[in-house]
Amino acid sequence: xxxxxxLRSAAFLVLSxxxxxxxxxxxxxxxxxxxxASSQEGLQLLWKMQSALGGAEKIAAIQDxxxxxxxxxxxxxxxxxxxxxxxTRWMRSPNLLRLDQVGPRATYVLYFDGDSxxxxxxxxxxxxxxxFKTMGKSVExxxxxxxxxxxxxxxxxxxxxLADRNPAYTVTSPAQNVLQIGHDGNTSDFTLDPITWLPVKxxxxxxxxxxxxxxxxxxxxxxxxxxxVRFPTQRANYHSGIKLAEETTERTIxxxxxxxxxxxxxxxxxxxxxxxx
Numbered sequence: 001x002x003x004x005x006x007l008r009s010a011a012f013l014v015l016s017x018x019x020x021x022x023x024x025x026x027x028x029x030x031x032x033x034x035x036x037a038s039s040q041e042g043l044q045l046l047w048k049m050q051s052a053l054g055g056a057e058k059i060a061a062i063q064d065x066x067x068x069x070x071x072x073x074x075x076x077x078x079x080x081x082x083x084x085x086x087x088t089r090w091m092r093s094p095n096l097l098r099l100d101q102v103g104p105r106a107t108y109v110l111y112f113d114g115d116s117x118x119x120x121x122x123x124x125x126x127x128x129x130x131x132f133k134t135m136g137k138s139v140e141x142x143x144x145x146x147x148x149x150x151x152x153x154x155x156x157x158x159x160x161x162l163a164d165r166n167p168a169y170t171v172t173s174p175a176q177n178v179l180q181i182g183h184d185g186n187t188s189d190f191t192l193d194p195i196t197w198l199p200v201k202x203x204x205x206x207x208x209x210x211x212x213x214x215x216x217x218x219x220x221x222x223x224x225x226x227x228x229v230r231f232p233t234q235r236a237n238y239h240s241g242i243k244l245a246e247e248t249t250e251r252t253i254x255x256x257x258x259x260x261x262x263x264x265x266x267x268x269x270x271x272x273x274x275x276x277x
Contacts, residue, residue, distance in 0.1 A: 042172035100273035
């Protein structure tokens with residue numbers, strides 16, 4: 001996507017390219033109507049994946065999470081868009097999400113409260129001589145951006161990994177070693193390694209640009225263990241079969257830090273994203 005697209009569509013593209021979920025794709029469009037009930041085949045695959053990740057109880061014990069990722073990104077023509085760094089923070093209860101991102105024409109901040117369904121964002125300033133500036137103000141999440149944030153938090157990795165504990169989610173298997181999780185009309189397909197039972201890739205439809213839904217995949221290339229739970233640390237993002245990003249965890253993944261609502265909701269005084277160096 002060129003930099004002549006709308007400011008908000010550009011912001012969405014970078015967020016999608018920098019897909020940082022560990023087992024789902026944020027901002028998915030429905031790939032099919034979610035089934036009404038889970039299947040035994042799907043649940044068996046989910047339980048195998050849970051065990052491979054460290055166990056359902058260890059996953060459920062994660063109350064908050066923080067990760068910083070570095071990525072090289074390209075547009076769909078293969079032209080480099082530079083390097084981006086992104087700081088993600090999440091809380092289970094209250095259900096909150098904070099994204100801080102720095103990159104050329106892609107510097108961005110987002111806060112979303114999944115309980116109230118509201119939040120705000122600071123958009124990139126695509127006209128400033130300094131390519132790493134936001135617009136210098138926050139705006140309320142509305143329309144497609146609000147839906148994007150809702151999909152992002154409802155598809156967050158820990159929620160998906162424990163989909164069998166949420167009656168709003170369905171778990172099925174459309175093909176051998178493929179786990180499909182559905183919620184709110186959205187579906188995510190997890191292809192599992194038949195030896196390790198870790199995800200090899202996830203697939204869905206990206207709504208990075210709400211007007212241009214495209215097939216999207218995330219491939220998982222390396223894993224690490226933190227407090228007994230396994231997390232991917234190297235990922236590659238594809239839209240319509242074209243690689244748009246290579247992502248690497250830059251700092252140690254941290255969990256159960258005691259994050260608070262105030263931590264995630266704080267607006268930076270200088271309108272600059274909070275990305276650790």
